[in-house]
Amino acid sequence: MNKDLYIIEGVRTPFCKMGTELMEEDAVSLGTFATKGLLAKTGLDPNWIDEVIYGCVCQPIDSANVTRIIALRSGIPKEKPAYTVHRNCASGLEALTQAYDKINSGAGDLFVVGGVESMSQVPFIYRPSAVKKFSALARCKTTISKCKTLASFRIGDFNPIIGLKLGLKDPFAAMNMGETAELLSSEFKISREEQDHFSLQSHHKAVKARKSLAEEILPVYFNKKIRSHYYCNRDNGPRENQNLSALAKLRPVFDRKNGTVTAGNASQITDGAVSLLVASEQAVKKHGLNPIGRLSSYAYSGCDPSRMGLGPIHAMNKLESKSKYTIKDADIFEINEAFASQVLACKKASQSEEFCKKILKRDRILGEIPEDLLNVNGGSISLGHPVGASGARLALTSIYELNRRKAKRALISLCIGGGQGGAAWIEAA
């Protein structure tokens, strides 16, 4: 039997939409804020830490292995190793499951894990045509040849490629993430209205949960006055006055004519960081720690890249065989809201006999995911989806919610771009 990964404490920065409050903080400083805050909140002696693991999708170019920089800047002793993991949207969960594997293989007992992402700072890229001209310019020796090369530049050369757009495209299936969501919406017959309704619910739940969510949030200090504020301690994604007619007005992004996926029913592009302190049972006893929850089992599964939104179902299916629980045992669910259509497709698929039989090769359905137990504090549609951090946030939010409800276990899951899914059981301590 595998050993559980105890979660001692967790914090996160507020999640802020790209280009807003946190736009000037890079992934390193977001991660440093979360890590320092975690250490302060727990009062942990950093010397006890065995390793630091963070997930990050778009690592800053100036900080390859962003985790190491975060660890050092947070005052974690330089003798402690640190590395960064990447499993697209599940990178934050991957950091946790890495720690799980490590305590089970005896490679450490106490870890700081989490996820960081600054989507505001994903760089813009010069086109190859421009890059060619720039390198030619650097090779020029005379003023005349420099002028000649300079004259060869065209306005179009300065039109950058947006790094984020590239990042959200699956190069294998040659589909944008949104296009995979469109595919699911048509295959599972999920109407625009259903999707908009789901999004509205997400906002409502997040707005209502502000006070609960505040428990896991740690203020980020700007160290200067930005628009008359010195700090930020509130997610800025959830909209108090969101309504259906406003959502209905939005134009589809990925299929202009017949599409259903809009900016309103897809996850927000967001900056944020999550940090968790996790330990083996041995470390809990040794240092007298008070865990708030534990991760008892997990599974990752591959699936069709063009239907990556069904990843959660594939992962849950695999997880069932690895753990002693079925979907019915979950007190709450956290399924990352990459797209409303994708979550709704998962819900339908889990109850579809045909799908479960044909695709999952099961003799019975996976089980129902009840509406009122799903993403009870809102999800990425309202709170935002800092890709590398979301996986860790699902764990954090679900633990806090389990403790509030005095419930036993939560099933968390994410779809992963490129055709994967991840799922894990989070249990009360």
Add this chain to the structure above:
Amino acid sequence: MNNMISRTLKDQFLTLELDRPHSSANVIDFDFFDALNQELDFLECHSEIETLYISSKKKGIFIAGADLNQFKKGMSIEEIQHLIRLGHDTFSRLRKLPQVSIARIHGICVGGGLELALACDYRIASDDKSTKIGLPEVTLGILPGWGGTTRLPRMIGLRKALFMILSGKQFNSSSALRIGVIDGIVKKEKLLTASISYSQKGKKVFPLFPFENHPISTMIVEYQARKNILKKTQGHYPAPLRALQVAVKGLRGSMESSYKLEEKAFLDLISDPISMNLVNLFFLTERSKRVRIEDIETPPVKVKKVAIIGAGIMGSGIAQWISSRKFNTTLKDIHPKAVGKGMAQIQKILQSGILRKTFTAVEARDTLDRITPVSSEIPMFHHDLVIEAVVEKLDLKRQVIKDLESRTRPDTVLASNTSALSINKIAEKMEHPERMVGIHFFNPVHRMKLVEVIQGEKTSNQTLTTTLEFVKKIGKLPVLVKDSPGFLVNRILMPYLFESVRLFDQGYSIEQIDSSLLAFGMPMGPLRLIDEVGVDVAQHVASDLLKRLENPFPETQLLQKMLEGNYLGKKSGSGFYNYPRKINPNLKILDYKSYPIASEYRDSDLTKMLVYLMVNEGARCLEESIVKGPEEVDFGMVMGTGWAPFRGGPMRYADTVGIEKIVQEMESYCGEKTPHFKPCNLLLEMASTGKQFFPQTASVVEHTPNDRNHGHQNAA
């Protein structure tokens, strides 16, 4: 003879390594010159040797300058003259050696140490942080007297030379290279190999500065420099003027004639009490770095992690300073907005530090990273020292400290940064008041080096030692004070400030009061100082003092009226003066005065009245044994308020004037409305017995016995 200099000869290279026995520093004295002259004898006889290297075996020190202790122990003027001449002769010999001479500088190289290096052909310095190059002599009231004033203008041109000599600043190696006083910078490990490449270059000849050192341009430079010095020093400090004169005049004649000028100027300056006062302050600073408690039962706690409670101006200033000294720091306040403001304040200090090149952008980032801003309750047991800097309210402070007591380790030191409240009172509700101490930083924290360490009645020696060690470690200068109203600095300062307000109220003008104290040598007048401190803060501190002092000073309604008129001083844009552009007296507050005009006292009387009140209060502090001795009073006042340094401090000044005279004059100011001019018992007693605060008040040249200070001093 002794092993002060060790000699290694390898092929044609001779290396002299300076290593003064039984000392952590290399300093220059008679013995050093003897040893060096022996080496020079050897070199002069062995012309087959091609190159001479000079380096130091001490950690972080090349040569820390002349041994100031020999001056302090008392030297006759003849002895000093001999020492000066010996220096001139020795360094001239070094300069005239047939060998190429190279100084490998790593660590402090100041004063006489730099003058030695200047006599070499080349100077190569390490880029290490510990490497400091400068001529700080004028800050001690003397001038570089071993050829520095003569040689430097010929080496790097008059303008740059004056910049070094007159500022007395110590430069890092990159600035020194820019000035031209050194020839190269390398990594510490590369000093050896780099110096070999210089040995191929041959003897160095002084460059010519045909334009810059031309008599006509030197006249212009001299005129400008003199003007700047007078503006800066108000004519109180003769040393820079004398150094300027020697540097300029010296250029016109031969080196030898310039040496003569140097010698004469040095002897004149050192016979002046001003230089003695400044040297004394230097020693007091050194003494402060060594303050300790003798008998401690339990060893002090090694402070590694500090928490600051309260992120106001003081709290954030303290956090910034402590963190910049590589301590992990928690900055806590109850609301994130307060914390955010504090962090912004810290960032501001850091930004200006980067601009002034006090530290690099990376160091500033690290300082910020070491601070954890916190606005919620967190575990406190891993903090070794907690300093509260919350609002100056007794109840609040008590509550904060009481709460901290239960949430920290039993050996965590709890400190208050209060500037007025009683440490004993704050500790009253504690279960273990022995853990409580006062650490009074002055504002702005990053600029003021003095820190009052306040010993409460129950403060344990362990707590006190932990605190003192910590204060020293963060590079501040502690003065140990017993808990009492206003502690030391504010206690003495407040009667002075409030007397200036009273005199203003009684009809004297702002200009009259402030300019007479400026003329006395204060960095700013008392009314201007109130503006800087803030009228509200001054009023708050004073009202607290008045309640608790046995001999309170008279209070006027004037400050209260100013508060009502929102004239809070510099921060509100106007107080006694208008800010910020052109600072001129605020005419709007004239209506608040009780009398529009007065002429009873002349300006000189005003100065005396104000200064004597400080002398009187200082004497009371001694009477009440609030500090150990008059040295502490002087040191505290000069470091904490900028009290005219060349006068040595209020107690030293009292000795200079004569206690009897002060008592007489104070009694003449004493009247029905001015009972506060009554001299305290200590002064009265001293006047009647003819005693002084310090054993002797005379120049350094005369003998001052009873001093057993064997540690070696750096400077000059």
